[in-house]
Amino acid sequence: MTFRAALIEQTLERGRVQDHEATLKDLTQDFLDGAGGDAPVDIAVHYSGINYKDGLALAGKPGVARTSPLIPGIDLVGEVTASADPSFAPGDVVVLTGGGIGEAAHGGLAERARVSAKYLVKLPEELSPRRAAAIGTAGFTAMLAVLALEHGGVRPEAGDVVVSGAAGGVGSVAIAVLNQLGYQVTAVTGRVQEQGEYLRHLGAAELLDRKDFAEVGPALQKRRWAGGIDSAGSATLANILSQTDDGGTVASCGLAQGHDLPTTVMPFILRGVTLAGINSVTATPELRAQAWARLASDLPLELLDEMTQEIPLDGVFDQAEQILAGQVRGRTVVNVTR
Numbered sequence: 001m002t003f004r005a006a007l008i009e010q011t012l013e014r015g016r017v018q019d020h021e022a023t024l025k026d027l028t029q030d031f032l033d034g035a036g037g038d039a040p041v042d043i044a045v046h047y048s049g050i051n052y053k054d055g056l057a058l059a060g061k062p063g064v065a066r067t068s069p070l071i072p073g074i075d076l077v078g079e080v081t082a083s084a085d086p087s088f089a090p091g092d093v094v095v096l097t098g099g100g101i102g103e104a105a106h107g108g109l110a111e112r113a114r115v116s117a118k119y120l121v122k123l124p125e126e127l128s129p130r131r132a133a134a135i136g137t138a139g140f141t142a143m144l145a146v147l148a149l150e151h152g153g154v155r156p157e158a159g160d161v162v163v164s165g166a167a168g169g170v171g172s173v174a175i176a177v178l179n180q181l182g183y184q185v186t187a188v189t190g191r192v193q194e195q196g197e198y199l200r201h202l203g204a205a206e207l208l209d210r211k212d213f214a215e216v217g218p219a220l221q222k223r224r225w226a227g228g229i230d231s232a233g234s235a236t237l238a239n240i241l242s243q244t245d246d247g248g249t250v251a252s253c254g255l256a257q258g259h260d261l262p263t264t265v266m267p268f269i270l271r272g273v274t275l276a277g278i279n280s281v282t283a284t285p286e287l288r289a290q291a292w293a294r295l296a297s298d299l300p301l302e303l304l305d306e307m308t309q310e311i312p313l314d315g316v317f318d319q320a321e322q323i324l325a326g327q328v329r330g331r332t333v334v335n336v337t338r
């Protein structure tokens with residue numbers, strides 16, 4: 001019996017990608033032999049998604065796919081069909097974000113998967129499989145960032161909170177959750193005209209053009225933010241740090257502008273600002289359970305549905321190009337059975 005999968009085949013030479021090919025293939029079950037470690041879990045995948053990282057892998061950019069051939073897809077949601085790990089049983093509906101799938105191990109852009117149980121989460125009852133996939137790595141990361149702000153003591157009454165990369169996946173979920181929790185959110189976006197209405201609908205009270213953050217400014221600027229969630233890195237994150245109020249916390253999630261961070265120690269030593277790093281890939285099982293429970297309670301589902309588009313498995317190659325070009329809004333779910 002065969003199953004359909006997106007497949008990346010490439011060679012890597014000194015970190016550079018050669019001979020990259022990403023196509024849809026029919027694979028046999030033995031393709032997954034050895035996947036998932038000592039106690040693998042077999043999953044009939046229903047949904048995956050397209051995150052920025054999936055875009056990079058599918059388009060042959062270096063740094064994501066670390067083995068070949070590789071089934072990409074850093075997210076999957078599906079039903080367990082067999083499990084060598086006693087924590088899971090056939091019929092369980094599960095979600096897996098990160099944990100190395102779609103990078104070093106076969107991922108979710110296929111009708112079947114065989115994965116380690118380590119980072120697998122049973123779906124909270126409140127979330128349907130499609131909605132869990134709509135949340136995916138991006139939404140999960142947004143919640144980790146919200147938890148980091150809370151951990152840093154940033155309360156809604158402390159002042160405005162800024163979210164960059166606002167119309168992207170992480171940004172969209174972050175805005176919807178923060179607004180639901182009572183925060184006053186300022187969205188930083190390159191698409192004020194095009195996506196302004198969408199961002200206000202999600203809960204942004206103010207919109208700022210990302211051009212205003214694109215160049216490095218003074219080390220200390222006017223205090224504007226009690227906290228921030230940043231998907232851009234580079235000068236954008238540097239400026240957010242320089243504008244953060246005393247004792248504030250800024251969560252660093254991404255590098256859509258760049259992986260550099262041209263800042264100084266001034267926000268840290270003169271304003272006691274905290275820079276909180278977010279890594280969704282290796283989040284512990286305890287943190288995962290906490291974040292999924294909070295997503296189930298604090299993310300308005302009608303807004304999640306509005307920020308989500310669904311594509312079939314053979315649409316992932318075009319969607320990869322679109323997300324890298326910054327043209328995708330919100331979240332993209334892949335229905336792998338279509």
Ligand SMILES: NC(=O)c1ccc[n+]([C@@H]2O[C@H](COP(=O)([O-])OP(=O)(O)OC[C@H]3O[C@@H](n4cnc5c(N)ncnc54)[C@H](OP(=O)(O)O)[C@@H]3O)[C@@H](O)[C@H]2O)c1
Binds near residue numbers: 188257258324
């Ligand atoms: N740390 C983690 O574990 C983790 C997990 C998930 C994602 N990430 C990273 O977080 C970032 C966002 O991921 P995503 O899935 O939300 O991607 P996405 O949907 O593509 O969103 C990224 C957004 O960043 C903004 N952007 C694009 N180019 C930019 C530039 N040159 N300068 C400033 N902003 C720019 C755009 O928003 P506007 O059009 O509104 O400006 C874009 O929609 C990516 O870098 C991704 O790799 C990290």
